[in-house]
Amino acid sequence: MSYDTRLFKLLENKRIADGVFSWTVENDELCRLCECGQFVNVKVPPRVLRRPISICDADENTLRLVFQVKGEGTRIMSEMKEGSEVEILAPLGHGFEIDVSKRYCFVGGGIGVPPLLFAAKQTENPLVITGFRSKNLVILQDEFSSIGSELYLTTDDGSAGIHGFVTDVLKEHLDEFDEVCACGPMPMLKAVAEVCKGKKRCQVSLEERMGCGIGACLVCSCKTKVGDDYAMTQVCRRGPVYDAEEVFFDG
Numbered sequence: 001m002s003y004d005t006r007l008f009k010l011l012e013n014k015r016i017a018d019g020v021f022s023w024t025v026e027n028d029e030l031c032r033l034c035e036c037g038q039f040v041n042v043k044v045p046p047r048v049l050r051r052p053i054s055i056c057d058a059d060e061n062t063l064r065l066v067f068q069v070k071g072e073g074t075r076i077m078s079e080m081k082e083g084s085e086v087e088i089l090a091p092l093g094h095g096f097e098i099d100v101s102k103r104y105c106f107v108g109g110g111i112g113v114p115p116l117l118f119a120a121k122q123t124e125n126p127l128v129i130t131g132f133r134s135k136n137l138v139i140l141q142d143e144f145s146s147i148g149s150e151l152y153l154t155t156d157d158g159s160a161g162i163h164g165f166v167t168d169v170l171k172e173h174l175d176e177f178d179e180v181c182a183c184g185p186m187p188m189l190k191a192v193a194e195v196c197k198g199k200k201r202c203q204v205s206l207e208e209r210m211g212c213g214i215g216a217c218l219v220c221s222c223k224t225k226v227g228d229d230y231a232m233t234q235v236c237r238r239g240p241v242y243d244a245e246e247v248f249f250d251g
């Protein structure tokens with residue numbers, strides 16, 4: 001497999017919630033190659049390691065990336081000027097497998113919600129369940145509505161939408177779709193996988209810590225089931241999307 005680093009033009013850098021930013025970047029060659037559930041690796045000078053960010057949306061010439069400021073790298077990203085050029089490695093990893101004849105339920109938690117927008121856009125009549133800690137962190141509701149999703153919003157503290165967890169809503173609607181795609185914190189993915197076990201196929205996107213993004217280091221190794229045994233696989237190459245049945249959520 002070959003990987004391409006190209007300069008992308010930062011067309012828009014917009015704050016969309018507390019500490020959460022939305023980038024639109026432009027590149028005429030690479031955007032059209034991106035599939036849902038894949039990610040990109042953003043060079044953030046003067047940092048050496050790139051920052052992996054999921055593809056939130058893509059068209060022929062642009063990508064949308066939505067990120068939360070966690071540390072130095074994402075802080076620098078949040079301050080980059082519109083019109084500047086950014087070095088990005090794209091597209092990376094294996095994304096969601098979508099069968100357009102099926103109805104999907106997309107379950108996202110916090111900053112795990114963005115890649116589900118691009119995935120939901122590939123499907124008919126998606127059921128989308130998004131959960132956030134609080135109202136000030138809610139993102140992408142208008143975008144999911146505009147593609148005709150049956151949309152549910154939960155918050156942990158009840159400050160917006162339903163007071164509760166995404167899994168509460170998932171359990172109530174379990175007989176209304178064929179498969180689940182989920183992205184969010186590990187405890188949420190584990191809970192979603194438990195609800196789906198033996199009932200629905202569930203794909204999970206693991207946004208593990210990552211070093212190089214192209215399989216050259218072992219920072220993102222993850223324990224996965226292979227037959228009756230297990231193997232360590234690299235999230236950046238084999239993932240970030242796995243079948244939930246393959247993942248040892250407890251490490």
Ligand SMILES: Cc1cc2nc3c(=O)[nH]c(=O)nc-3n(C[C@H](O)[C@H](O)[C@H](O)COP(=O)(O)OP(=O)(O)OC[C@H]3O[C@@H](n4cnc5c(N)ncnc54)[C@H](O)[C@@H]3O)c2cc1C
Nearest residue numbers: 051052053054066067068070071072073074207208209240
């Ligand atoms: C495949 C993949 C896709 C991702 N997609 C997105 C996305 O769409 N939007 C987004 O906001 N983030 C995403 N992330 C996480 C993002 O890459 C990290 O938050 C970012 O690299 C942190 O860099 P930093 O320099 O700001 O923070 P650092 O200084 O490196 O770390 C600051 C703090 O953030 C924590 N942290 C760092 N990386 C992660 C991680 N991967 N998961 C949880 N906590 C972490 C650290 O433990 C530390 O407490 C993704 C990660 C992966 C592997």
